[in-house]
Amino acid sequence: MKKIITYVLFCFITLFSFAQDFKLQGSRKAVKTSTDILLVAEPVAALTTALLLEDWQGIKQGALAGVTTLGISYGLKYAVKKERPDGSDTHSFPSFHTSATFASAAFMQRRYGWKWGIPAYAVAGYVGWGRTYAKKHDWWDVVAGAAIGAGSAYLFTRPFAEKHQLAISPVATGEHFGVYASLRF
Numbered sequence: 001m002k003k004i005i006t007y008v009l010f011c012f013i014t015l016f017s018f019a020q021d022f023k024l025q026g027s028r029k030a031v032k033t034s035t036d037i038l039l040v041a042e043p044v045a046a047l048t049t050a051l052l053l054e055d056w057q058g059i060k061q062g063a064l065a066g067v068t069t070l071g072i073s074y075g076l077k078y079a080v081k082k083e084r085p086d087g088s089d090t091h092s093f094p095s096f097h098t099s100a101t102f103a104s105a106a107f108m109q110r111r112y113g114w115k116w117g118i119p120a121y122a123v124a125g126y127v128g129w130g131r132t133y134a135k136k137h138d139w140w141d142v143v144a145g146a147a148i149g150a151g152s153a154y155l156f157t158r159p160f161a162e163k164h165q166l167a168i169s170p171v172a173t174g175e176h177f178g179v180y181a182s183l184r185f
Contacts, residue, residue, distance in 0.1 A: 028133060028134045028135060029134070031130045031133050031134045032130065032131075032134035032136060034126075034130060035097050035126075035127045035130040035131055035134065035136075036097070038097075038101060038123055038126070038127050038130075039096075039097045039100055039101065039127065041123075042100070042101040042104040042105070042120065042123055042124065042127070043066065043100060043101075043103075043104045045104070045120075046062060046104040046107055046108055046120070047059065047062065049108065049112070049116070050062060050111075053112075055111070057158070058107075058111045058157075061107070061111065061156050061157045061158060062104075062107045062111075062153075062156075062157070064156040065103050065106075065107055065149075065152045065153040065155070065156045065157060066100070066103055066104075066152075068152040068155070068156065069099050069100060069103040069148055069149045069152040069153075070096075070100075072099075072148050072152070073094055073096045073099045073100075073145065073148055073149075074096065076093060076094055076144075076148075077091040077092075077093065077094070077096070078091070080093045082141070084135070084136055084137065085135040085136070085137065085138055086134075086135040086136060088136075092136070092137055092138065092141050093137075093140075093141045093144060094141050094142075094144035094145040094148055095128065095131050095136075095137045095141045095142045095144070095145035095146075096145065097127050097128075097131050097136075097145070098124070098127055098128045098131060098137070098141075098142045098145030098146050098149065099144075099145035099146065099148040099149035099152075100149060101123060101124035101127040101128075101149065102121075102124045102128075102145065102146040102147075102148075102149030102150045102153075103148075103149035103150065103152050103153045104120060104124070104149075104153075105117060105120035105121045105123065105124040105149075105150070105153075106149065106150040106152075106153030106154055106157070107153040107157050108120040109121065110153060110154060110157035110158070111157050111158065124146070124149075128142040128143075128145070128146055129142075
């Protein structure tokens with residue numbers, strides 16, 4: 001229970017350590033800043049939890065989920081080129097902030113159970129809401145990001161991968177390289 005409290009406190013202390021800056025900014029800008037902070041704080045908190053528990057297999061699974069989330073999210077951002085609601089650029093779909101925080105939350109829930117997952121999902125939900133409130137994303141950008149992040153974590157984080165005998169290995173030829181994955185249903 002102490003480790004769960006430490007996890008939640010880490011996320012919220014990181015967020016509220018910037019409270020003075022929030023008072024000086026407008027509401028939307030403050031929310032955007034808080035989601036930027038939580039984009040880093042949520043995965044760092046998940047990694048810290050796994051390190052404190054000395055869960056080396058969990059770190060590997062979390063890293064696979066994170067790399068998959070990053071690759072899919074950024075691949076779609078540059079393929080789709082959807083303009084942000086605030087007009088700042090054309091990288092709105094999907095929300096990477098949301099995909100990264102939901103990947104961390106789903107990892108925590110799948111690896112350590114709902115007592116860890118509930119606070120992590122609460123933080124991820126706030127990030128999703130905050131990205132739409134700050135006019136950086138539309139709601140479908142956030143929903144897609146959440147699905148990508150949670151889906152990546154569910155794919156790689158045990159018990160799913162163990163139950164379905166997930167196997168991943170690098171593949172290289174003279175000209176190409178890639179990753180081979182097999183999954184049994």
